[in-house]
Amino acid sequence: MSPRIGVITFPGSLDDRDALRAVKLAGGEPVSLWHADADLRGVDAVILPGGFSYGDYLRCGAIARFAPAMNTLVDAAKGGLPVLGICNGFQVLCESHLLPGALRRNHHLHFRNRDQKLRIESTSTRWTQDYQEGEEILIPLKSGEGAYIADEKTLDALEAEGRVIARYVGNPNGSLRDIAGISNEAGNVVGLMPHPEHAIEALTGPSTDGLGFFTSVIRALVPA
Amino acid sequence: MTDTVSQAQQSPDAEQPYLELGLKDDEYARIREVLGRRPTQTELAMYSIMWSEHCSYKSSKVHLRQFGEKAPKTDALLVGMGENAGVVDVGGGLAVTFKVESHNHPSFVEPYQGAATGVGGIVRDILTMGARPIAVMDPLRFGAPDHPDTARVLPGIVAGVGGYGNCLGLPNIGGEVVFDPCYQGNPLVNALCVGVMPHDRIQLSAARGVGNVVVLLGAKTGRDGIGGVSVLASATFEEGAETRRPSVQVGDPFAEKLLIESCLEMFDRKLVVGIQDLGGAGLTCATTETAAAGKSGMRVWLERVPLREPSMEPHEILASESQERMLAIVEPSKLDEVLALAAKWGVIATAIGEVTEGDRLVITWHDDVVVDVPPRSLSDEGPVYNRPIERPGDFDLVRADRAETLPRPKTGDELRETLLKLVASPNLADKTWVTEQYDRYVQGNTVLAQPEDAGVIRLDEETGRGIALATDGNGRYAKLDPYAGAQLALAEAYRNVATTGAAPLAVTNCLNFGSPEDPHVMWQFQQAVTGLADGCQQLGTPVTGGNVSFYNQTGSTAIHPTPVIGVLGVFDDVARRTPIGFQDDGESLILLGS
Amino acid sequence: MPASTRVVVDVMLKPEILDPQGQAIANALPTLGFSSIAAVRQGKRFEVELAGEATEEALDEVRRAAATLLANPVIEDFEVRVEVAQ
Amino acid sequence: MPASTRVVVDVMLKPEILDPQGQAIANALPTLGFSSIAAVRQGKRFEVELAGEATEEALDEVRRAAATLLANPVIEDFEVRVEVAQ
Numbered sequence A: 001m002s003p004r005i006g007v008i009t010f011p012g013s014l015d016d017r018d019a020l021r022a023v024k025l026a027g028g029e030p031v032s033l034w035h036a037d038a039d040l041r042g043v044d045a046v047i048l049p050g051g052f053s054y055g056d057y058l059r060c061g062a063i064a065r066f067a068p069a070m071n072t073l074v075d076a077a078k079g080g081l082p083v084l085g086i087c088n089g090f091q092v093l094c095e096s097h098l099l100p101g102a103l104r105r106n107h108h109l110h111f112r113n114r115d116q117k118l119r120i121e122s123t124s125t126r127w128t129q130d131y132q133e134g135e136e137i138l139i140p141l142k143s144g145e146g147a148y149i150a151d152e153k154t155l156d157a158l159e160a161e162g163r164v165i166a167r168y169v170g171n172p173n174g175s176l177r178d179i180a181g182i183s184n185e186a187g188n189v190v191g192l193m194p195h196p197e198h199a200i201e202a203l204t205g206p207s208t209d210g211l212g213f214f215t216s217v218i219r220a221l222v223p224a
Numbered sequence B: 001m002t003d004t005v006s007q008a009q010q011s012p013d014a015e016q017p018y019l020e021l022g023l024k025d026d027e028y029a030r031i032r033e034v035l036g037r038r039p040t041q042t043e044l045a046m047y048s049i050m051w052s053e054h055c056s057y058k059s060s061k062v063h064l065r066q067f068g069e070k071a072p073k074t075d076a077l078l079v080g081m082g083e084n085a086g087v088v089d090v091g092g093g094l095a096v097t098f099k100v101e102s103h104n105h106p107s108f109v110e111p112y113q114g115a116a117t118g119v120g121g122i123v124r125d126i127l128t129m130g131a132r133p134i135a136v137m138d139p140l141r142f143g144a145p146d147h148p149d150t151a152r153v154l155p156g157i158v159a160g161v162g163g164y165g166n167c168l169g170l171p172n173i174g175g176e177v178v179f180d181p182c183y184q185g186n187p188l189v190n191a192l193c194v195g196v197m198p199h200d201r202i203q204l205s206a207a208r209g210v211g212n213v214v215v216l217l218g219a220k221t222g223r224d225g226i227g228g229v230s231v232l233a234s235a236t237f238e239e240g241a242e243t244r245r246p247s248v249q250v251g252d253p254f255a256e257k258l259l260i261e262s263c264l265e266m267f268d269r270k271l272v273v274g275i276q277d278l279g280g281a282g283l284t285c286a287t288t289e290t291a292a293a294g295k296s297g298m299r300v301w302l303e304r305v306p307l308r309e310p311s312m313e314p315h316e317i318l319a320s321e322s323q324e325r326m327l328a329i330v331e332p333s334k335l336d337e338v339l340a341l342a343a344k345w346g347v348i349a350t351a352i353g354e355v356t357e358g359d360r361l362v363i364t365w366h367d368d369v370v371v372d373v374p375p376r377s378l379s380d381e382g383p384v385y386n387r388p389i390e391r392p393g394d395f396d397l398v399r400a401d402r403a404e405t406l407p408r409p410k411t412g413d414e415l416r417e418t419l420l421k422l423v424a425s426p427n428l429a430d431k432t433w434v435t436e437q438y439d440r441y442v443q444g445n446t447v448l449a450q451p452e453d454a455g456v457i458r459l460d461e462e463t464g465r466g467i468a469l470a471t472d473g474n475g476r477y478a479k480l481d482p483y484a485g486a487q488l489a490l491a492e493a494y495r496n497v498a499t500t501g502a503a504p505l506a507v508t509n510c511l512n513f514g515s516p517e518d519p520h521v522m523w524q525f526q527q528a529v530t531g532l533a534d535g536c537q538q539l540g541t542p543v544t545g546g547n548v549s550f551y552n553q554t555g556s557t558a559i560h561p562t563p564v565i566g567v568l569g570v571f572d573d574v575a576r577r578t579p580i581g582f583q584d585d586g587e588s589l590i591l592l593g594s
Numbered sequence C, D: 001m002p003a004s005t006r007v008v009v010d011v012m013l014k015p016e017i018l019d020p021q022g023q024a025i026a027n028a029l030p031t032l033g034f035s036s037i038a039a040v041r042q043g044k045r046f047e048v049e050l051a052g053e054a055t056e057e058a059l060d061e062v063r064r065a066a067a068t069l070l071a072n073p074v075i076e077d078f079e080v081r082v083e084v085a086q
């Protein structure tokens, strides 16, 4: 049986269908989850999709983190459930304190959509094990508040513990230390600013480099 | 106090500020004739809006008929002009609707919000047809790049287009950025939206079925953009005029996103009989048009409309241009389900009226009847003008300066210099600064977007069925020859679609012109419409919808006539698309045509 | 000491203008268990540090900057206040 | 009358955090001829209207809303003030 991977839709989520499509293409069973429903329907992993939850007028992810589904998810994540937050999902994970730091307005103050080169820095998380360390991938970035910030101590700790999972090659937004994605200590929770779910088909993406995030977790869930 | 129908009957000679509201003497006389009495203040406001150029197309109607008269035969047309947007069959059980509209003047006043609400408005037009909006495009025109007004409006307009579209989750698959001094005091912000639906989800606006409930969905109503109608306030109320001034419309894309999702779920569950978006003329337009289309009457309890500002008067509520609202006609047995569904998405839904026997639109405010009109008199039987037309006196002079007489580069150095000049010119320069601010990936079906000449979207993941869209327009050509200029724009958009590999199917247009009261402008308009209608006839692609924007001028100087043409094409399989770039070494270059 | 004088510019949407930000927050509050809050409006706060002392000219300049750059007078009102550091 | 009491929540980025918006404004000022302004920081101002009176409980709730929702303590500081309407 292929692993069941849930995608939580918040009011204002936009890339939820895309995340579901990516799960399917990677060989998993996509499961739609609703923010107001505390029941995660027994899924084996969860993706928090991109978008503008609640319009993101206050701070990205600030309101979404209070959703009933998030309450359940925070506990489940602490218990080891694999969770990937993409873009807005990354912001929600930071606001929920499942990941340290915060995402700030891009330093140039514009929304920026471009095909972005990343270097995979850690392959020891549930979501990156199908990549090679140092591998460069090309996936879309599209965000206005994508600059990762944290205090020096936190940044040093992230680096020391190998929790920076991907860095920008050519910093597009002022992220500190070129950070594009990080993980929690256990490696089950990952936040990533660019969008791997938009690089899964040659027809619609700049590459198919994004598939690895989804195949990684599926492999982690179905031991060979 | 609120002017009621019975007061209107008792005080037939009360003076009314119809001139200030933009109505002419004979138009006012006709209103009195239709009603058999003077209009109430609220009715007057409604007529002034619905009979405005913007809503009634009174100057353009006689010319736009050509699109219908010359329409080529096609089996693809499922819904023609007249509804909010035309709908075409693209095969595989799918239907596509698309339309381009202008939001020029609001964008000059407040660039960010003007552009944002322009996108929001056209998206609701598409949603109204039953379609899921799937992409947007934004043909833009600015003044000279180094002019201070351009520096003021361009960043705001681009951020507004992006801010609204990105937050809605609509990929931006193309557009235009053109600079020309003629747009200095009057930039053009045109916005196109395209949507897709299964055939059986097509919605119409008619309010049918006596006893059916009229439900207002979406944002609360505030004093947004009640421009001309504020005259009524200042004419009737001396004090407090300050708080009654109209305000700039602010867009709330999050509210619109929720409106989209809740409406689509209602369509899928077949919960609505008719639906109409609230655009420029707000509730006035939505109630009169739905009732007129349904050939029925309607009763509205206006005090039920949720207000942002409790002190609003009936005419203000009816004229408000608050964004992110829709009007649905619902069978009583399905009302609860509609309300529950709206609540699930956090959308305010309120039953404000019902469909009635007969052909009167009756609106009460608490216990007073403030409106009692035949809806068709507002929506369909407004004034129609055959305005004077005159070829501009300087037309031959302008055309005397021919391309052949311009100096040509002769030497290699001159050629090099010309090339560098061209490459550096703002109209040809790289548009990345603009396009990077737009999400082109969201929804995961974008096959081609910038820097391609046409956008391509996949509709069906199984079959690969999809569409291509391009918009083009050239005000300088159109100024030199409006007939040929419109055709050139059509031909360019048509070629841009065809070169991707798609078969062109239908046409939309946004006609940006100066004042229709200027016979020279009216001549340009008539020429452009004729050119476009003739061109569409020859190419076999019908015009399925569009928009006319008049009064684009600074003082008495009009912009160049700027017809912007959008062409839609179809693919059986988007995997066949051809991008503009070279794909491999050693490919041959072949020039087609002469 | 006047050198540490800070000028604050508060910018709020005009009352009649739709405030989607405040509304999104207000709508979320009840479900988060905050019931004593009836409405929220969101605006901007600028903390301006002067190069010199808070003379009338300097404050005038802040007012002009507020009217042209910090606030958008088409949709926003602003207020300039001098705040003496504690 | 306490019913018209307005509570203001000011949210500013912590001083050590880079503020690109404030900086962009500060950079634009000299070219616009504003020379007496040395630095600008941009934050948020929330005007909160209470459902009832400004009791200690109500204010406590605003403080909790500020700490959990209106501000992100990882990067922002906030201040809650009662403002009596003029």
Ligand SMILES: Nc1ncnc2c1ncn2[C@@H]1O[C@H](COP(=O)(O)OP(=O)(O)O)[C@@H](O)[C@H]1O
Pocket: B137, B138, B139, B140, B172, B173, B174, B175, B176, B177, B427, B428, B429, B430, B431, B434, B435, B438, B449, B450, B451, B452, B453, B454
């Ligand atoms: N306002 C805009 N919005 C979205 N895309 C745009 C806009 N302006 C230009 N583009 C896109 O940028 C690309 C280059 O535009 P342009 O230089 O005008 O091309 P061309 O001259 O070939 O029409 C095209 O793909 C076009 O669709």
